[in-house]
Amino acid sequence: MKKPFLIDAHLDLAMNAIEWNRDLTRPLSEIRLQEMHLKDKNDRGRGTVCLPELRKGRVGLVIATQLSRCTSFGMSISGWNSPQQAWAMTQAQLAWYREMEALSEMVQITTGIGLDNHLALWENAEISDEDKPIGYILSLEGADSLVNISYLEKAYNYGLRAVGLSHFGAGRYAPGTKMEGPILPSGFELLKEMDSLNMVLDVTHLTDEGFIQALNTFKGPVWASHHNVRKIAPTQRQLTDENIKMLIExxxxxxxxxxxxxxxTRFIDAVSDPWQLNIRMENLVDHWDHICQLAGNSLHVAIGSDLDGNFGTEQSPWDLDSIADLQTYQQILTKRGYTEQDIENIFSKNWLRLFRKVLN
Known part of the structure; x- marks a missing residue:
């Protein structure tokens, strides 16, 4: 039986290629073998994402990020020491995406026509999935690298279509995860410019106060690219029921x-073992169930895996070996009582509904 088409709304592909020095065109087994003896990062030899595995799992369309944070002197998190350096890193990441396009490994989606053409290609059974490019919509995770507001239009012109104001820690436009406080004045200016360009606001990583401010200020399309439910995983990083209801509206x-x-939340980075805690792919369905109950339907949940976002198999469900295993959700969701239509919504149709609002 043909595997369904699948969309993953959050992958840091260029970060892994540039900062982790991974050739994502190569097989996953080769990437892991190459990293076997490296000790500079916890996830060395444990990656789950590469372009061949995306094709294997029919993850034919992704939201792919640029990610480059600024940090001030004395901050404990990593980042660049100036906005100009951070911008330069995002341009290196952009250059990698362009190289993947030159190799026909990937194709950037910036218009509705481009989206429809890409979907038609992936539905063409006469062409092997192994020969199809991975489509990507470009998103900026954390706005620190925008040196000033004028840089947003520069980024839009090279295809950027979504922006999250913040990432971890203090930000130049808004504070992020593990912080408190409001959006900064520069952040409100950025939201206004994003509205004028019909860009998407990604609310991921905002503080509780910033989340409310952003949704009350921004008039355009909104998504939460990679977020779970606070009632189940009670940390500031996840969405409250109030947040979820606002997003549904x-x-x-x-x-x-x-x-x-x-x-x-029993899991502790670099300490816990997913197998010992029995954290499986099905755990995520508990979060989806909660959102679906609040919404009364399956129209507001989907996949934004964040796989290989500074972690690998050591911090992923123990029954997931590669991103191709996302297809397992068809079986898991069926067992949990989800209909075929629900599964289509979660796998692709919900994201496509939003994409068509943004891609003119």
Missing amino acids: RDAVIGGMLDCWAMD
């Missing part, structure tokens, strides 16, 4: 993420 979609600590 905006016809937003929430991408469920597969980082173990985002599914089960």
